Amino acid sequence: xxxxxxxxxxxxxxxxxxxxxxxxxxxxxxxxxxxxxxxxxxxxxxxxxxxxxxxxxxxxxxxxxxxxxxxxxxxxxxxxxxxxxxxxxxxxxxxxxxxxxxxxxxxxxxxxxxxxxxxxxxxxxxxxxxxxxxxxxxxxxxxxxxxxxxxxxxxxxxxxxxxxxxxxxxxxxxxxxxxxxxxxxxxxxxxxxxxxxxxxxxxxxxxxxxxxxxxxxxxxxxxxxxxxxxxxxxxxxxxxxxxxxxxxxxxxxxxxxxxxxxxxxxxxxxxxxxxxxxxxxxxxxxxxxxxxxxxxxxxxxxxxxxxxxxxxxxxxxxxxxxxxxxxxxxxxxxxxxxxxxxxxxxxxxxxxxxxxxxxxxxxxxxxxxxxxxxxxxxxxxxxxxxxxxxxxxxxxxxxxxxxxxxxxxxxxxxxxxxxxxxxxxxxxxxxxxxxxxxxxxxxxxxxxxxxxxxxxxxxxx
Numbered sequence: 001x002x003x004x005x006x007x008x009x010x011x012x013x014x015x016x017x018x019x020x021x022x023x024x025x026x027x028x029x030x031x032x033x034x035x036x037x038x039x040x041x042x043x044x045x046x047x048x049x050x051x052x053x054x055x056x057x058x059x060x061x062x063x064x065x066x067x068x069x070x071x072x073x074x075x076x077x078x079x080x081x082x083x084x085x086x087x088x089x090x091x092x093x094x095x096x097x098x099x100x101x102x103x104x105x106x107x108x109x110x111x112x113x114x115x116x117x118x119x120x121x122x123x124x125x126x127x128x129x130x131x132x133x134x135x136x137x138x139x140x141x142x143x144x145x146x147x148x149x150x151x152x153x154x155x156x157x158x159x160x161x162x163x164x165x166x167x168x169x170x171x172x173x174x175x176x177x178x179x180x181x182x183x184x185x186x187x188x189x190x191x192x193x194x195x196x197x198x199x200x201x202x203x204x205x206x207x208x209x210x211x212x213x214x215x216x217x218x219x220x221x222x223x224x225x226x227x228x229x230x231x232x233x234x235x236x237x238x239x240x241x242x243x244x245x246x247x248x249x250x251x252x253x254x255x256x257x258x259x260x261x262x263x264x265x266x267x268x269x270x271x272x273x274x275x276x277x278x279x280x281x282x283x284x285x286x287x288x289x290x291x292x293x294x295x296x297x298x299x300x301x302x303x304x305x306x307x308x309x310x311x312x313x314x315x316x317x318x319x320x321x322x323x324x325x326x327x328x329x330x331x332x333x334x335x336x337x338x339x340x341x342x343x344x345x346x347x348x349x350x351x352x353x354x355x356x357x358x359x360x361x362x363x364x365x366x367x368x369x370x371x372x373x374x375x376x377x378x379x380x381x382x383x384x385x386x387x388x389x390x391x392x393x394x395x396x397x398x399x400x401x402x403x404x405x406x407x408x409x410x411x412x413x414x415x416x417x418x419x420x421x422x423x424x425x426x427x428x429x430x431x432x433x434x435x436x437x438x439x440x441x442x443x444x445x446x447x448x449x450x451x452x453x454x455x456x457x458x459x460x461x
Contacts, residue, residue: 008032008039011060015082018042019279019288019422022453024081027426031056038424050288050423055295058311065321069432070095073139075443082427086454087445088436096444097319097434098146099136100178103129103163107153108182111219113246115281115419115451118152126159126166128440133170135442147172148204155183161193168197176204176242180219181230188233195237202270203234207243209255210262217251217284234268241269242413248277249292256297257304264329264336264412271413278419280451288423294325294416301414309414313338322429323418331410420448 008030016027016038027040029052036053053059072095074088082091105121107114124132137144147167154160154177167175177194184191184203194203207227208214215223234241243263247253256274263269276292277283301309309327317324329336420430425448433446445454 008037011036014038015427016040017083017422017425017452018045019048020045022422024084029426038426051291051293052424052426053295054293055299058295058298059322062316062321065316065318067318069093069319072096072141072444075139083425083430083446083449083453086449087443091431092446093431094319094434095140096136096144096436098148098436099144099444100148100150100435100437100447101129101132101136102150102152102437103154103157103160104152106156107151107180108156109153109180109219109221111282112284113218113248113277113282115278116152116455117282121152123157123159124440126162129163130166132438132440132442133167133172136438136444137170137172139444144172146174146176148176148178150178153180153182155179155190164194164197164201168201173200175201177202178204178244180206181227184233185226185229188236191230191233191239192237194234194239198239202240202242204242204244204273205230205234206246207231207259208245208247209252210258211252211255214252214255218246218248231266231269235266238268243269243272244275245272246275246277247292247297249287249290249296253292253296253300254304256300257306260301260305260309260414267409270411271415274414274416276416276418278448278451279421279423280448281455286423288421291424294323294418297416298325308336309338313340314414314416315340319434320429320432322426323420323433324415326413326415329412329414336412419451421452425452 009032010028011031012029014027014029015024017023018025018040021042021044023042023044025040025042027038030037030039034056035051036056036059038048038050038052040048040050042048072088074090074092076085076087076089078085078089078091082089085091102116102124104123105116105118106123107116107118110119133147136147147170149160149163149167151157154163157163160177164175164177175197184194184205194201205227208218210224212222212224215221231241243259245252245256245259247256259272263272274297276294276297279286279288279291298311298314302311313327314325315327316322317326328339330339330342417435420426420433430446430448433448435447436444437447437450438444439454
C-alpha cells in the first residue's frame with residue numbers, strides 16, 4: 001500500500017468547545033487549501049471540522065503583533081478553567097478596552113439573527129447602572145476607556161438620556177449608544193437630545209447594507225428606510241455615527257465595499273465596524289464551514305473598493321490580534337487615504353499600547369499607540385497630534401467645536417471585530433478578548449463567552 005500524506009498541515013494545539021454539549025475539548029489548528037480550521041473530537045458527539053479563518057497567510061501573520069496584556073482587577077478564581085471561570089479570572093490576559101452595560105433585555109425588533117436572543121425583559125434601575133459604572137472604572141484602576149450602553153434595545157429604557165448623561169459625568173474616555181436606530185428614526189427630538197452629549201459621545205448604529213433582502217434575512221423585515229431616516233436625523237443634529245454591519249456569507253457580503261463608500265461620503269459617519277456573524281443567540285441558519293471570517297471581510301473590502309483599500313492597510317490590534325483589525329483614513333486633497341500609505345505602522349509596533357495612558361514625553365509613542373488601540377476613537381485629538389502628514393500641526397490651537405468638526409470631516413476608521421462561538425472557539429484567543437460585558441452582580445465577562453455561556457444563566461442581581 002502506498003503511503004499518503006494527510007490533507008492538512010498541523011499548525012498548533014488549543015482547547016475548544018463541543019457545539020452540541022459545550023464540553024471543553026482539545027482541538028488541532030490545521031491549514032488546508034490556504035484556510036485555517038479547527039479539528040476537534042468530542043467523546044459524545046464525534047469528530048468535527050470547522051472554519052477558523054479564510055486566509056491562512058493573514059492568520060499566520062498575526063502573532064507578530066502580539067505583546068504583553070494590560071492588567072486590570074479580577075473578580076473570580078480559577079477553578080474549572082477557561083471559559084468556565086468568567087469573570088474576569090486571573091488567567092485572563094487582557095483588560096477591558098470596551099465595556100458594555102445591557103440596560104434592558106427588551107427590544108423593539110425580533111431579528112432572526114440576534115446574539116442576545118432579545119425578546120422581553122425589564123429595565124435596570126439607574127442606581128444599579130451607576131453602581132456598574134463605578135465598578136467598571138474601579139476595575140480599570142480609574143482609567144476606564146469606552147463604555148457602550150447596550151441591550152436589548154437601550155433606547156427603550158425610559159431613562160436612557162439620564163443614563164448617557166451619567167456615563168458622561170463619570171468621565172469615561174468615550175461613551176457609545178449601541179442601537180438599532182428605530183427610536184432615532186421615529187423621534188427627531190430624541191436625536192436632538194443626543195446632540196447635547198457631543199464630545200466623547202457617538203451613536204453605534206446597526207446598519208447592515210442597502211438591500212431590503214439583507215434586512216429581511218438579518219432583521220426580520222424591511223428596515224432600510226428606517227436606517228436612512230435615523231442617519232438623517234443624527235446628521236441634522238451633528239451627532240457622530242459609527243455604522244455597525246453584521247456580515248453573513250451569501251446575504252450581504254457583496255455590500256461591504258458599498259458600505260465603506262457610503263460611510264466615506266456621508267458627513268458625520270465617523271467609521272464602520274464590520275462583524276462577521278457569530279453563531280450564538282438566535283440564528284436562522286448556521287454554516288460553520290462556509291462562514292465569513294475577519295480575513296474574508298478584508299479580502300472583500302479590497303476587491304469591492306477598487307484599490308481604495310488594500311489588505312496591507314489593515315493592522316491587527318495587539319490587545320487581541322487574532323480577532324480585531326483596523327485601519328484609519330485621513331482626508332488629503334478631498335480624498336480619503338489610509339494612514340498606512342503615509343506612516344509605516346509596523347516600524348512602531350513596540351510603541352503600540354493596550355491602553356490610552358501614555359507617557360507625555362514620548363510624542364511618537366503617544367501618537368501611534370493612541371491610534372492603534374481598540375479603545376481609541378478619533379475625537380481624541382492627542383492621538384493625532386504628531387501625524388503632520390495627515391493632521392494640521394496647529395490642531396490643538398483650535399477651539400473644541402472646531403477640533404470636533406475637523407475630526408468629523410477629515411478622519412474615518414474601519415474596524416473588523418470577530419467573536420468566538422462554539423464552532424470556532426479557541427481558548428488561546430478568548431484569553432485576550434478585550435470587549436467585556438459588565439453584569440449586575442459586578443463581574444466582567446468577555447463578549448463571546450457571555451453570549452455563548454453566561455447570558456441566560458441566572459445571576460445575583
